[in-house]
Amino acid sequence: MSTLSIQNVSKIFPGHHAGDEPVQALMNNSFDIEKDEFCSILGHSGCGKTTMLNLIAGFEEPTEGQVLLDGQPIVGPSWERSVIFQDYALFPWMSVRDNVEFGLVMKKVPRAERDAIVVRHINLVGLEGFERRLPHQLSGGMRQRVAVARALAIAPRVLLMDEPFAALDAQNRSLMQREMVRIWNTERKTVVLVTHSIEEAIILSDRIIVMTKRPGRVKENIVMNIPRPRDEDAPDVIALRKHIRSLIEGEFDTEK
Amino acid sequence: MSQLAGQQLLRKRAIHPLAALRRVRSFGLLAALLALWQYGSTTLLPPATAILLPPPSGIAIGAYQLIVSGELWTHLRASLQREFVAFVYALSAIPLGIAMGWWRRFNEQANPLIEILRPIPPLAWIPVSILWFGIGNAQNHFIIFLGIFFPLLLNTIAGVKDVQPSLVRAARCLGANEFNVLTRVVLKAALPNIITGIRIGLGVGWMALVAAEIVGANSGLGFLINDARTLLRTDYVMVGMLTIGLAGLTIDWIVVRVSNRLVPWSGAMST
Numbered sequence: 118m119s120t121l122s123i124q125n126v127s128k129i130f131p132g133h134h135a136g137d138e139p140v141q142a143l144m145n146n147s148f149d150i151e152k153d154e155f156c157s158i159l160g161h162s163g164c165g166k167t168t169m170l171n172l173i174a175g176f177e178e179p180t181e182g183q184v185l186l187d188g189q190p191i192v193g194p195s196w197e198r199s200v201i202f203q204d205y206a207l208f209p210w211m212s213v214r215d216n217v218e219f220g221l222v223m224k225k226v227p228r229a230e231r232d233a234i235v236v237r238h239i240n241l242v243g244l245e246g247f248e249r250r251l252p253h254q255l256s257g258g259m260r261q262r263v264a265v266a267r268a269l270a271i272a273p274r275v276l277l278m279d280e281p282f283a284a285l286d287a288q289n290r291s292l293m294q295r296e297m298v299r300i301w302n303t304e305r306k307t308v309v310l311v312t313h314s315i316e317e318a319i320i321l322s323d324r325i326i327v328m329t330k331r332p333g334r335v336k337e338n339i340v341m342n343i344p345r346p347r348d349e350d351a352p353d354v355i356a357l358r359k360h361i362r363s364l365i366e367g368e369f370d371t372e373k
Numbered sequence: 374m375s376q377l378a379g380q381q382l383l384r385k386r387a388i389h390p391l392a393a394l395r396r397v398r399s400f401g402l403l404a405a406l407l408a409l410w411q412y413g414s415t416t417l418l419p420p421a422t423a424i425l426l427p428p429p430s431g432i433a434i435g436a437y438q439l440i441v442s443g444e445l446w447t448h449l450r451a452s453l454q455r456e457f458v459a460f461v462y463a464l465s466a467i468p469l470g471i472a473m474g475w476w477r478r479f480n481e482q483a484n485p486l487i488e489i490l491r492p493i494p495p496l497a498w499i500p501v502s503i504l505w506f507g508i509g510n511a512q513n514h515f516i517i518f519l520g521i522f523f524p525l526l527l528n529t530i531a532g533v534k535d536v537q538p539s540l541v542r543a544a545r546c547l548g549a550n551e552f553n554v555l556t557r558v559v560l561k562a563a564l565p566n567i568i569t570g571i572r573i574g575l576g577v578g579w580m581a582l583v584a585a586e587i588v589g590a591n592s593g594l595g596f597l598i599n600d601a602r603t604l605l606r607t608d609y610v611m612v613g614m615l616t617i618g619l620a621g622l623t624i625d626w627i628v629v630r631v632s633n634r635l636v637p638w639s640g641a642m643s644t
Contacts, residue, residue, distance in 0.1 A: 174542075176546075193545075194542065195546065196548035199546050199547060200546045202542070208561070208562075210562075210564070210636070210638055219557075220547035220548055223544075251637065252638070267547070271548065
């Protein structure tokens with residue numbers, strides 16, 4: 118059964134100022150994401166992939182079409198669809214612990230239960246001993262871990278990630294990608310990852326949605342059959358990477 | 374180990390006297406001017422004129438007299454109390470500023486009103502405030518309130534508009550309702566700006582206070598210096614002026630110390 122269903126979704130932004138041309142960010146997109154699937158939305162910057170994520174998160178509404186979660190149209194943001202932001206968006210005045218606990222307080226989870234959930238998720242992302250730190254006292258990779266713990270603690274049905282590893286250096290990025298696989302194996306859920314990195318999409322995903330440049334459309338919906346962990350140098354991985362690159366670069370050429 | 378410590382001690386000793394000397398040297402001009410002033414007031418000026426410019430020693434004696442009699446303390450306390458009461462009233466600028474920064478419709482209505490009132494200096498309100506409130510605390514509070522209120526309001530609005538949109542989105546997708554977004558995220562995120570507003574406001578308020586007390590009070594530092602003027606006690610006037618300056622400096626120092634405690638993340642958090 119499919120959990121997340123994107124149906125004929127278009128999004129047009131009005132110009133910022135009067136007289137500006139409206140911008141068509143997404144045009145007539147349809148795809149389904151299965152339950153507990155790890156799905157990447159892949160494309161160049163400006164292809165509307167973040168807009169797609171914002172529609173699923175409920176931060177924005179589609180101009181046409183609809184986004185359904187288990188058959189129900191999405192109305193506004195909700196803890197059922199928690200987001201990991203590119204800039205982490207941790208609350209800078211809250212300790213690591215309070216950041217992770219925030220959603221649980223909002224959800225009115227009883228204190229004793231809350232404590233157990235917070236401890237479990239801080240351990241899950243490997244931040245034991247840093248509970249009292251403030252975000253600015255942590256490295257980029259550690260902040261990202263806090264963001265992951267915070268988003269998972271409220272037990273969302275869908276986890277949305279907006280280029281979560283883009284701000285990290287290469288070493289931390291591949292470490293966090295492996296961590297993400299480990300965490301996802303511990304806490305299976307539907308994940309939507311927005312990325313411009315072909316390698317990242319291949320390492321992590323069950324499904325890759327390759328998008329065209331503006332107006333964003335689904336160019337190809339790839340279901341991954343290569344077993345994990347995926348070796349970057351395995352022939353089928355190399356072939357797939359070539360294929361996706363040609364999809365994206367072909368796209369780039371037609372732009373020019 | 375002990376050798377190393379000894380070396381460090383040596384180095385410290387070697388630098389220390391130089392630094393101390395530099396410290397002392399920076400007061401050179403000040404000391405020279407004070408000496409000149411002392412000399413001029415006591416020997417150059419005729420006694421009748423010297424009353425208008427008492428020497429530093431005379432001011433020190435005046436300060437001693439005012440402190441011993443308890444007068445200085447009474448007036449200082451009266452002024453600080455007024456500043457504090459007006460500050461408490463002016464805190465209303467924070468919820469108003471949050472509302473104006475958050476709800477565009479509300480801002481649309483409130484902004485023209487604020488923009489008309491804001492450029493009127495607090496001092497320009499003194500005549501009408503005396504008509505409304507008479508001479509006394511209420512009039513003083515009103516003038517000081519105006520001094521604190523507008524800087525605090527403008528900084529709060531700016532703080533709310535500057536809140537990182539992703540923080541608000543993060544709160545929403547973690548299940549926060551509008552009230553929680555405002556109280557737990559927007560207010561906190563705007564706090565560094567709000568504290569800047571408090572700092573500026575208390576400074577402007579302190580200036581307004583002195584003016585308000587000169588014309589409309591029977592106590593306070595502003596009253597003290599004006600009252601001393603009518604008695605031709607220039608030494609008391611100057612003691613009062615110095616006290617006003619030092620108290621203003623102290624208030625600012627306290628706000629900075631408190632704010633460093635209150636918003637330790639401010640400035641350090643760039644991403």
